[in-house]
Amino acid sequence: MSWINVCSEASMPKGTGVAAWVAGRAVAIFNLGNDGLFALDNIDPASGVSLLARGLICEIDGELCVASPLYKQHYRLVTGRCIENNDLVAKPFDIKTEQGNVFVLAQS
Secondary structure (H helix, E strand, O other), X not given: OEXXXXXXXXXXOOOEEEEEEEXXXXXXXXXXXXXXXXXXXXXXXXXXXXXHHXXXXXXXXXXXXEEOOOOOOEEEOOOOEEOOOXXXXXXXXXXXXXXXXXXXXXXX
């Protein structure tokens, strides 16, 4: 596993998600400003479509989530687990900022 530099922190729009290609897979990266950065596999587990970065950010019962644009399932940004169906999980990725750059930990 290694940290991959995906972009500059300044290029990340706040309050939304973007998709980045990290070691052969699409990763959805969410910049929530003071609430931090989060990264999930961009593939929606319910549909198999690469689109979670386009989802709406929300808070449910105190947990930050992304609502899938296709079937509207809500995935927790910290764990990737779906609120409506515990069997569905969007794989979470470790993410950090360092010297103004955003890094995602590439997993095999």
